[in-house]
Amino acid sequence: MTTDPLLKVTNLTKTYTGSPSMVARLLGRKPVHVRAVSDVSFSVGRGEILGLIGESGCGKSTLGRAILRLHEPSSGRVEFGDADVTALSPPEMKAMRRRMQIIFQDPYASLNPRRTVGDIVGLPLQLHGLENGREDMREKVAMMLDKVGLKAGQIDRYPHQFSGGQRQRIGIARALISNPEFIVCDEPVSALDVSIQAQIIQLLLELKREFQLTYLFISHDISVIGYLSDRVAVMYLGEIVEMGPVESVLATPRHPYTQSLMSAVPEVDGTGKGQRVRLKGDLPSPLDPPSGCKFHTRCPLAIDICRQRKPVTETVGKGHSAACHRLAERLSLLEGAAQ
Amino acid sequence: MSVIETNATVAAESLFRRNMAAFMENRLAFGSAIVVVLFVFMAIFAPWIAPNDPYNTNLFFRLQPPVWMDGGEWAYPLGADALGRCILSRIIYGARVSIFIGAAVILVATTVGILAGLAAGYLRGWVDVVISRLVDILLGFPYLIFAIGLMAMMGPGLGNIILALAYKEWVIPCRVVRGETLVTRELEYVEAARALGASSKHIMLREILPNILSPVIVVATIRMAHVIILEASLSFLGLGVQPPTASWGAMVADGRAFILESWWVSTFPGVAILLLVLAINVASQGLRDAFDPRFTE
Amino acid sequence: MKDPILLDVRGLRTVFDTRAGRVCAVDGVDVIVQRGECLGIVGESGSGKSVTFASVMGLVRPPGRVEAGEIIFDGVNLRQLPPRQMQALRGRDIAMTMQDALTALNPTLTIGEQLAEMLAAHADDLPRSRSDRRRVIRARSVDMLTLVGIPSAGDRLGQYPHEFSGGMRQRIMIAIALASKPRLLIADEPTTALDVTIQAQVLELISNLRAEFGMSVVLITHDLGVVAEHCDRVMVMYAGQVVEEGPTERVISDPRHPYTRGLLASVLRPGLRGQPIRPIRGQVPELIDLLPQCRFMDRCPEADEDCRHLIDMRPVGPGRRARCIRTALPTTEKAKA
Numbered sequence: 013m014t015t016d017p018l019l020k021v022t023n024l025t026k027t028y029t030g031s032p033s034m035v036a037r038l039l040g041r042k043p044v045h046v047r048a049v050s051d052v053s054f055s056v057g058r059g060e061i062l063g064l065i066g067e068s069g070c071g072k073s074t075l076g077r078a079i080l081r082l083h084e085p086s087s088g089r090v091e092f093g094d095a096d097v098t099a100l101s102p103p104e105m106k107a108m109r110r111r112m113q114i115i116f117q118d119p120y121a122s123l124n125p126r127r128t129v130g131d132i133v134g135l136p137l138q139l140h141g142l143e144n145g146r147e148d149m150r151e152k153v154a155m156m157l158d159k160v161g162l163k164a165g166q167i168d169r170y171p172h173q174f175s176g177g178q179r180q181r182i183g184i185a186r187a188l189i190s191n192p193e194f195i196v197c198d199e200p201v202s203a204l205d206v207s208i209q210a211q212i213i214q215l216l217l218e219l220k221r222e223f224q225l226t227y228l229f230i231s232h233d234i235s236v237i238g239y240l241s242d243r244v245a246v247m248y249l250g251e252i253v254e255m256g257p258v259e260s261v262l263a264t265p266r267h268p269y270t271q272s273l274m275s276a277v278p279e280v281d282g283t284g285k286g287q288r289v290r291l292k293g294d295l296p297s298p299l300d301p302p303s304g305c306k307f308h309t310r311c312p313l314a315i316d317i318c319r320q321r322k323p324v325t326e327t328v329g330k331g332h333s334a335a336c337h338r339l340a341e342r343l344s345l346l347e348g349a350a351q
Numbered sequence: 352m353s354v355i356e357t358n359a360t361v362a363a364e365s366l367f368r369r370n371m372a373a374f375m376e377n378r379l380a381f382g383s384a385i386v387v388v389l390f391v392f393m394a395i396f397a398p399w400i401a402p403n404d405p406y407n408t409n410l411f412f413r414l415q416p417p418v419w420m421d422g423g424e425w426a427y428p429l430g431a432d433a434l435g436r437c438i439l440s441r442i443i444y445g446a447r448v449s450i451f452i453g454a455a456v457i458l459v460a461t462t463v464g465i466l467a468g469l470a471a472g473y474l475r476g477w478v479d480v481v482i483s484r485l486v487d488i489l490l491g492f493p494y495l496i497f498a499i500g501l502m503a504m505m506g507p508g509l510g511n512i513i514l515a516l517a518y519k520e521w522v523i524p525c526r527v528v529r530g531e532t533l534v535t536r537e538l539e540y541v542e543a544a545r546a547l548g549a550s551s552k553h554i555m556l557r558e559i560l561p562n563i564l565s566p567v568i569v570v571a572t573i574r575m576a577h578v579i580i581l582e583a584s585l586s587f588l589g590l591g592v593q594p595p596t597a598s599w600g601a602m603v604a605d606g607r608a609f610i611l612e613s614w615w616v617s618t619f620p621g622v623a624i625l626l627l628v629l630a631i632n633v634a635s636q637g638l639r640d641a642f643d644p645r646f647t648e
Numbered sequence: 649m650k651d652p653i654l655l656d657v658r659g660l661r662t663v664f665d666t667r668a669g670r671v672c673a674v675d676g677v678d679v680i681v682q683r684g685e686c687l688g689i690v691g692e693s694g695s696g697k698s699v700t701f702a703s704v705m706g707l708v709r710p711p712g713r714v715e716a717g718e719i720i721f722d723g724v725n726l727r728q729l730p731p732r733q734m735q736a737l738r739g740r741d742i743a744m745t746m747q748d749a750l751t752a753l754n755p756t757l758t759i760g761e762q763l764a765e766m767l768a769a770h771a772d773d774l775p776r777s778r779s780d781r782r783r784v785i786r787a788r789s790v791d792m793l794t795l796v797g798i799p800s801a802g803d804r805l806g807q808y809p810h811e812f813s814g815g816m817r818q819r820i821m822i823a824i825a826l827a828s829k830p831r832l833l834i835a836d837e838p839t840t841a842l843d844v845t846i847q848a849q850v851l852e853l854i855s856n857l858r859a860e861f862g863m864s865v866v867l868i869t870h871d872l873g874v875v876a877e878h879c880d881r882v883m884v885m886y887a888g889q890v891v892e893e894g895p896t897e898r899v900i901s902d903p904r905h906p907y908t909r910g911l912l913a914s915v916l917r918p919g920l921r922g923q924p925i926r927p928i929r930g931q932v933p934e935l936i937d938l939l940p941q942c943r944f945m946d947r948c949p950e951a952d953e954d955c956r957h958l959i960d961m962r963p964v965g966p967g968r969r970a971r972c973i974r975t976a977l978p979t980t981e982k983a984k985a
């Protein structure tokens with residue numbers, strides 16, 4: 013599938029440093045470090061959709077923003093086409109932004125309430141000198157609005173005059189108008205009702221075909237990811253624990269976390285009621301991540317070595333890899349349980 | 352194209368219009384706003400409204416009482432001061448000084464405060480450290496003493512008063528703007544602008560500023576009343592606007608010597624200060640209630 | 649023998665008078681909850697799910713008011729109950745957990761204080777003496793928190809709501825709701841804000857507690873998967889009305905209302921990869937000045953002129969009703985015809 017990688021991420025790490033207050037500093041408290049993304053590597057082929065799934069707080073948004081350098085990566089490399097994104101100078105980066113875009117989760121917070129739809133969607137054209145005067149800009153914006161299923165006549169309205177689904181369409185129009193190649197979709201449908209979710213996903217798939225786009229599609233919903241991605245990466249506490257073609261990962265999930273994630277999804281046709289891998293407890297605090305395999309505190313299969321040593325990523329199938337100490341025994345275990 | 356969402360929008364009432372409507376419903380605040388407007392009107396059209404020349408001294412009318420007292424007459428409705436100048440006319444002209452200085456100080460201070468606050472809140476880092484320390488230091492000085500010191504150094508004059516007051520006044524809007532900016536910069540639309548390649552200048556002035564303007568305007572009106580009092584205080588101390596220019600603070604000071612026998616010389620300019628400051632305060636309370644949802648229950 | 653029906657709501661109508669006009673949020677809704685059953689309520693946001701049950705609880709505040717309808721709970725007409733008795737009944741016999749656990753819990757009181765308040769108000773078997781009372785309440789609070797899966801509950805009684813994660817807050821709210829062992833638990837979107845692994849924990853908890861206490865549960869959600877796995881019966885709401893109801897399995901395998909079909913078609917499944925989805929067009933209408941016609945008409949793929957009049961719920965099978973003129977034939981046969 014991945015013949016021509018468009019995006020290549022190597023050992024990307026992002027650490028947030030929370031500076032303590034003056035008082036805390038005087039008391040000798042050290043700044044806290046949150047390692048939100050830890051040593052992540054993957055690539056996305058041109059025209060591909062890579063789904064990124066994980067519970068909230070596991071670092072999905074941070075990864076998406078670090079790739080776009082909205083939050084500067086702490087270490088690691090991001091290559092896009094022939095360019096090393098992490099090494100670009102500010103003017104080069106500005107030019108690069110035309111080619112890589114992002115769609116946000118919150119349809120309310122992601123649009124400036126004081127600007128009209130025309131200004132919001134037209135901004136990329138202005139910033140990158142892609143318009144010849146105001147009339148030309150309005151014409152281009154109107155065409156884009158039509159493409160995302162809004163009416164050209166709505167160009168002078170303000171965001172609060174639209175519903176959640178319509179606002180998400182405005183956000184999509186803004187991301188697409190500069191004709192980018194790659195888009196980070198950061199949970200673009202998580203805040204919407206199922207019916208509207210389906211509309212927006214349909215739109216994103218149509219636009220992908222029409223503009224030959226490549227998506228990094230972030231979601232916490234395995235049904236959404238399973239429906240639209242070509243490959244999927246599963247994230248837990250800042251690390252990718254399993255990655256591979258979507259058919260392979262969903263049909264034969266090898267990491268216990270992926271398994272529990274999948275079996276937790278209630279299915280409309282009741283098929284989910286079968287074998288369950290139930291997780292105990294919440295996601296551990298990223299301030300103080302568990303030792304060894306970060307999943308061991310919740311893992312039903314954890315043994316001593318999991319608490320001590322970090323598992324390495326192993327290939328478990330064609331293009332399919334996972335990081336767990338018990339991969340070799342795993343399939344037999346589940347089969348044993350089933351019999 | 353795919354589906355078009357029908358039944359598009361909710362009532363298209365703009366936020367500003369809704370806020371204004373709420374403001375108008377508050378009778379007291381609305382009435383006060385009208386009083387403020389009347390004062391401004393009076394200041395602008397002083398030459399047409401004032402019954403006499405405010406600088407014309409005529410010792411024949413020295414300390415003449417207001418019209419409703421014995422010895423008063425319609426030519427000098429609020430009486431005359433120690434030099435026989437018409438008090439009403441001087442109050443009308445004095446409104447020019449008070450309102451002009453108040454507005455000028457607030458304008459300068461708010462502009463500086465907005466720019467400094469935006470820079471501190473959005474750029475963070477050393478810019479924030481420098482600006483925030485400066486703000487802390489300035490806040491440490493008592494306001495009036497700071498202004499008196501500056502006036503004593505720079506000497507009197509309209510421009511100097513404005514500078515002396517603005518030197519410290521900008522701290523107030525700066526702190527408001529910085530706080531609001533810290534919150535707003537984390538919103539996704541700001542991140543979206545950065546993702547599109549927008550410059551810091553664009554983000555600060557076009558994306559953030561319009562969204563934090565309401566609390567800034569509210570604070571500016573509240574502070575305007577304060578600045579008017581400060582200007583009156585400086586003039587009262589003789590450090591403000593120099594005679595013979597009519598200034599309410601100086602007029603109150605002039606009348607002190609005769610406060611027992613000719614109370615009107617000090618009292619009427621004092622009442623003018625009180626009325627304008629009170630009206631501004633009540634109106635700005637109303638503005639605050641209408642525009643800043645955090646203050647409304 | 650006890651009446652098998654615990655809650656019987658008939659013709660409920662709740663309106664909000666707003667600047668823009670009269671919002672008819674709930675319009676002629678009937679709800680029946682049997683003893684011990686779990687009833688699922690589904691529908692897009694804005695279809696009136698929360699307002700329906702806020703009305704049952706007597707929690708609708710101005711500008712809203714319950715305009716018409718009967719709410720019979722265990723033989724008592726709640727709309728005629730004096731406020732004091734309603735207050736006592738709320739929490740003791742019916743409890744409701746709110747969608748947003750952070751705002752529904754009081755941020756200024758510790759979890760222990762909020763639980764104790766609930767226990768003290770509704771338990772009749774507490775000892776007289778102050779210190780005994782305190783001890784018993786504390787012991788019960790710890791039991792409740794442990795029951796909903798909060799580890800080291802004793803230590804956490806002194807913490808405030810913001811010190812807990814979203815999933816924990818939702819479970820704490822359930823603990824508070826269950827403190828008085830109500831006969832009916834109304835859970836308003838208890839898992840919408842949670843991750844699937846936590847959602848599974850919370851739903852399992854509710855199921856277990858239902859079995860343990862024999863209470864009835866109303867589960868409001870917009871996730872049809874949740875309904876399929878946890879509810880005996882389901883009620884589909886649209887634009888302030890019930891449009892379909894019946895046993896869950898039957899409704900999901902053979903939906904009779906085009907809206908139910910649309911909702912089901914919008915649910916994505918990995919198995920549908922590569923196949924086009926046919927989501928419902930458009931969005932939920934504003935509930936102001938609605939025309940006397942099928943409310944789903946603008947969005948319905950099967951609508952025609954016959955739909956342009958008021959349509960009542962009609963029986964479409966054993967225990968099933970739907971609000972559509974085209975419900976005579978099951979979908980499968982219609983496809984063949």
Ligand SMILES: Nc1ncnc2c1ncn2[C@@H]1O[C@H](COP(=O)(O)OP(=O)(O)O)[C@@H](O)[C@H]1O
Pocket residue numbers: 028029030046048066067068069070071072073074075298
């Ligand atoms: N600006 C920030 N400063 C400090 N910590 C952050 C910041 N943004 C995110 N984090 C932390 O990084 C972790 C990952 O967050 P995020 O990437 O938003 O997760 P996700 O998108 O998967 O929900 C979380 O623990 C979060 O608290």
Ligand SMILES: Nc1ncnc2c1ncn2[C@@H]1O[C@H](COP(=O)(O)OP(=O)(O)O)[C@@H](O)[C@H]1O
Pocket residue numbers: 664666671673691692693694695696697698699700711712935
């Ligand atoms: N306080 C209120 N004022 C005006 N309208 C309201 C209020 N609360 C709810 N509504 C209206 O009632 C309708 C139903 O709301 P709700 O029951 O919360 O929907 P759901 O729970 O199904 O998402 C919505 O259209 C909403 O606009």
Ligand code: SF4
Pocket residue numbers: 267268269305306307308309311312313314315318323335336337338339
């Ligand atoms: S390494 Fe151990 S703890 Fe981690 S997922 Fe595998 S079995 Fe579980």
Ligand SMILES: [Mg+2]
Pocket residue numbers: 069072073074199
């Ligand atoms: Mg996120």
Ligand SMILES: [Mg+2]
Pocket residue numbers: 697698699747836837
């Ligand atoms: Mg609701």
